[in-house]
Amino acid sequence: MPPAATSAEIVQVSGPLIIGYLLHWGLFGFLSLQTYVYYDAFPNDRLFNKALVYTVYLLELVMTILITHDAFMIFGSGFSNLSSLTEVHFDWLAVPIMGGLVALIGQTFYSYRVYVVSKSLLIPCVIVIISLTSSVGALITGVWSLEAGNITRLVNHRISIVVGVWCGASALSDIIIAVCMTYYLTKRDTGFRQTHAAVSKLIRLIIETGSLTAVVALINLALFVAFPNRVYYTTPGGILPKLYANAIMVIFNARIRTVGGRGADMSNGDTMSYRNTAPNTDGGGPSIIAIRREVFSDMDSHVEMKVMGDAHVSP
The missing domain is CATH 1.20.1070 (Rhopdopsin 7-helix transmembrane proteins)
Structure with missing residues (x-):
């Protein structure tokens, strides 16, 4: 220049x-x-x-x-x-x-x-x-x-x-x-x-x-x-x-599944649910966190999904 x-x-x-x-x-x-x-x-x-x-x-x-x-x-x-x-x-x-x-x-x-x-x-x-x-x-x-x-x-x-x-x-x-x-x-x-x-x-x-x-x-x-x-x-x-x-x-x-999100299906029995006992800041009820095992469509092995959070096993 x-x-x-x-x-x-x-x-x-x-x-x-x-x-x-x-x-x-x-x-x-x-x-x-x-x-x-x-x-x-x-x-x-x-x-x-x-x-x-x-x-x-x-x-x-x-x-x-x-x-x-x-x-x-x-x-x-x-x-x-x-x-x-x-x-x-x-x-x-x-x-x-x-x-x-x-x-x-x-x-x-x-x-x-x-x-x-x-x-x-x-x-x-x-x-x-x-x-x-x-x-x-x-x-x-x-x-x-x-x-x-x-x-x-x-x-x-x-x-x-x-x-x-x-x-x-x-x-x-x-x-x-x-x-x-x-x-x-x-x-x-x-x-x-x-x-x-x-x-x-x-x-x-x-x-x-x-x-x-x-x-x-x-x-x-x-x-x-x-x-x-x-x-x-x-x-x-x-x-x-x-x-x-x-x-x-x-x-x-994309293998992570958001609970309650679009396309989510909680009817599958291979799902473990955990309930967060701490109240939400917006005044809503306790949140649900799920860990499920599913097959990713292009993988040949099972992959465990993990969602982090302060969760306690519900009674």
Whole structure:
């Protein structure tokens, strides 16, 4: 950026960056909360599930540290230095490379669920291949971003192709997952009230999370191509890894059943109820906390639900 840059030109660079940083930190806070809920609610979950959850969280933690470093370099130690706004710091590693790795983990996680519900290897293999293609595109994007050294000089014919592969393949994988999971879960719906409620909830979550990540990936690609020499793409690109991580945690924590919530069914005999004798602050009666054992629709083992609270066994 030239030294005589106007305030409007500065805002065109600093605006998307600061919005992306704020959304990134907010989504990391939400991810931290979801991870703690998982840790508290599923202490006896399968080792594979625990390893996946904590690996993703560790990657996102490192990514957030790198992003925070970049934010400090731009708006802290580099404040009023116009060249620091467009200089490539650690964002080449945090956003495309580590973000592509998180997306690969998440989409592989979903492909296994597709295999469980479909009992077919064809579609899961297609999803994994597309996801690997996206991750390779993300890796190349990160390396070329480091070579460019300036985020306003990234857009050229060569890098536009790999960004298209990165974001386009990622969006395609998300769409395939959402469509296939919806189709196969609908076929497994037995029609019983509790099963129907669980299947409907899972379908809704998969469609919502898959559609969100696909839309953000396509927006990232569109902004990258449509506005050359601008950094508008940094906002959706910066939050995309956090969206994938949160999507994984939403599916895991969806196994928690809220007593009295929508679709709740307390008629199942495999439920233990506890009564909180302390009066509610709103003047209502004592609350009921339930712990139930149920089968998550895409797991092959029973998982014990746990709801924390100051509860006493009712006489």
